[in-house]
Amino acid sequence: MAASSDRVPRRIPEATVARLPLYLRSLLEVAEAKTATISSERLAEMAGVNAAKVRKDLSYLGSYGTRGVGYDVEYLLYQISRELGLTQDWPVAIVGLGNLGRALANYRGFLARGFHVVALVDSDPGKVGTFIGDLEVRHVEEMPLITREHRVAIGIIATPASVAQEVTDLLVDSGVGSILNFAPVVLTVPPHVSVRKVDLSIELQILSFYQQRQAGTVPLEQPVPVAVAGGNGAPPAGGRLAPI
Amino acid sequence: MAASSDRVPRRIPEATVARLPLYLRSLLEVAEAKTATISSERLAEMAGVNAAKVRKDLSYLGSYGTRGVGYDVEYLLYQISRELGLTQDWPVAIVGLGNLGRALANYRGFLARGFHVVALVDSDPGKVGTFIGDLEVRHVEEMPLITREHRVAIGIIATPASVAQEVTDLLVDSGVGSILNFAPVVLTVPPHVSVRKVDLSIELQILSFYQQRQAGTVPLEQPVPVAVAGGNGAPPAGGRLAPI
DNA sequence: GCATGTGAATAGATTCACAGCG
DNA sequence: CGCTGTGAATCTATTCACATGC
Numbered sequence: 001m002a003a004s005s006d007r008v009p010r011r012i013p014e015a016t017v018a019r020l021p022l023y024l025r026s027l028l029e030v031a032e033a034k035t036a037t038i039s040s041e042r043l044a045e046m047a048g049v050n051a052a053k054v055r056k057d058l059s060y061l062g063s064y065g066t067r068g069v070g071y072d073v074e075y076l077l078y079q080i081s082r083e084l085g086l087t088q089d090w091p092v093a094i095v096g097l098g099n100l101g102r103a104l105a106n107y108r109g110f111l112a113r114g115f116h117v118v119a120l121v122d123s124d125p126g127k128v129g130t131f132i133g134d135l136e137v138r139h140v141e142e143m144p145l146i147t148r149e150h151r152v153a154i155g156i157i158a159t160p161a162s163v164a165q166e167v168t169d170l171l172v173d174s175g176v177g178s179i180l181n182f183a184p185v186v187l188t189v190p191p192h193v194s195v196r197k198v199d200l201s202i203e204l205q206i207l208s209f210y211q212q213r214q215a216g217t218v219p220l221e222q223p224v225p226v227a228v229a230g231g232n233g234a235p236p237a238g239g240r241l242a243p244i
Numbered sequence: 245m246a247a248s249s250d251r252v253p254r255r256i257p258e259a260t261v262a263r264l265p266l267y268l269r270s271l272l273e274v275a276e277a278k279t280a281t282i283s284s285e286r287l288a289e290m291a292g293v294n295a296a297k298v299r300k301d302l303s304y305l306g307s308y309g310t311r312g313v314g315y316d317v318e319y320l321l322y323q324i325s326r327e328l329g330l331t332q333d334w335p336v337a338i339v340g341l342g343n344l345g346r347a348l349a350n351y352r353g354f355l356a357r358g359f360h361v362v363a364l365v366d367s368d369p370g371k372v373g374t375f376i377g378d379l380e381v382r383h384v385e386e387m388p389l390i391t392r393e394h395r396v397a398i399g400i401i402a403t404p405a406s407v408a409q410e411v412t413d414l415l416v417d418s419g420v421g422s423i424l425n426f427a428p429v430v431l432t433v434p435p436h437v438s439v440r441k442v443d444l445s446i447e448l449q450i451l452s453f454y455q456q457r458q459a460g461t462v463p464l465e466q467p468v469p470v471a472v473a474g475g476n477g478a479p480p481a482g483g484r485l486a487p488i
Numbered sequence: 489g490c491a492t493g494t495g496a497a498t499a500g501a502t503t504c505a506c507a508g509c510g
Numbered sequence: 511c512g513c514t515g516t517g518a519a520t521c522t523a524t525t526c527a528c529a530t531g532c
Contacts, residue, residue: 257522257523258522258523259522259523259524294525296525296526296527297523297525300523300524310531310532311530311531311532312531312532313532
């Protein structure tokens with residue numbers, strides 16, 4: 001009764017959550033350059049969105065800006081990091097060490113700031129026991145013990161599609177609350193578990209759709225007599241003019 | 245005047261376009277099992293969405309179902325493929341052959357149905373001239389010629405962030421209309437070019453956000469006395485109960 | 489009868505436009 | 511005066527619910 005406090009648990013829209021990492025990245029870059037404050041306009045430009053969106057998004061976190069001035073870079077960095085849960089460390093397990101899994105395991109770079117690979121898992125006896133970096137590949141049967149032991153929070157699935165659901169169930173049963181899925185299947189999980197997917201062929205197919213729409217519109221080779229300014233076919237990202 | 249026809253260029257919502265590949269995949273699976281027709285309900289279940297959405301999405305393509313029966317699997321497969329532009333072949337170039345680029349180049353599998361890697365490009369003299377599969381890695385300076393020659397439509401950027409924009413500009417200048425970006429930067433492109441991004445650290449950070457929200461809610465280890473059915477924290481995907 | 493197709497209702501996200509405040 | 515913060519307006523997407531037609 002005492003601890004529940006009067007803090008309103010701000011509901012941050014999903015779309016906003018998905019953009020916070022972009023702001024974070026831009027701010028890191030700005031901080032590097034020893035800039036102390038930044039306007040919503042500049043931040044928007046860097047993140048590839050518009051200024052109104054930046055202000056609305058940041059307003060969900062609180063009133064962290066100063067009118068007439070902008071946002072304090074360091075302070076905003078900290079607030080966004082905290083909101084995203086990056087002030088703590090998340091133990092990560094990678095399951096499946098084929099081409100992709102190995103590439104991810106070797107990366108390490110991408111894990112910067114809060115993510116720490118603590119376990120590599122595969123079912124192939126030829127891979128189990130080998131080392132990638134300083135981590136030994138363990139057998140999938142040991143996974144439940146390993147994930148519990150290391151309190152793994154995030155599981156990265158880089159297995160073939162055929163076993164992805166099976167592996168997911170194992171992860172979920174051993175307390176993993178977040179799944180990043182690279183396998184081309186729709187995973188089913190209980191409501192308290194989050195899933196994000198990264199699906200190459202889906203992305204390519206979406207590009208194919210817009211590419212097809214575009215085909216014919218721009219005659220290729222012909223430097224186009226400008227007039228494209230309306231721009232319609234590239235909604236996913238980007239869309240401003242190239243630097244002059 | 246004769247060729248422009250009276251076809252209404254149906255505006256397909258972006259969100260629908262992003263789901264078509266999911267339906268396609270489900271239909272392929274169903275077709276494999278020699279099933280002739282499928283209901284929106286079943287298709288929805290397989291694609292992990294709800295039935296109303298499936299019907300609405302498919303209705304944008306045309307009236308391809310039969311009331312009281314469902315959709316003809318083969319026919320729908322064809323219509324979706326055509327809509328997505330998968331009835332033609334798209335030449336793809338991969339730029340950057342580090343861990344990730346090589347994993348992608350070795351994949352080939354993911355390219356199934358319409359995507360064909362025709363060029364591998366890197367700037368590292370140690371990599372140029374080597375072969376991955378049956379393709380030789382070419383120097384980035386030759387890229388404009390190669391992409392034009394092969395009429396590359398889609399460029400996959402797997403370079404370090406620092407050179408991604410530069411490489412993008414080259415691709416765009418040589419007529420590439422779609423970019424799949426794995427580098428952690430916001431790319432700027434002219435309006436007629438589409439960009440999709442795949443960003444590991446962003447995905448992890450989004451998961452971190454929801455994981456943090458969830459933490460405490462589920463005490464970990466305690467098998468939770470059911471009552472979670474409301475489910476709030478996993479909007480990205482999934483969300484149904486695990487199979488019994 | 490049964491599952492599609494679709495207007496209407498609702499929810500969510502984006503953008504506008506300006507009041508508020510340093 | 512300049513830039514944030516935010517209600518209001520708009521646009522987009524989802525869901526409902528039922529008429530429609532095989």
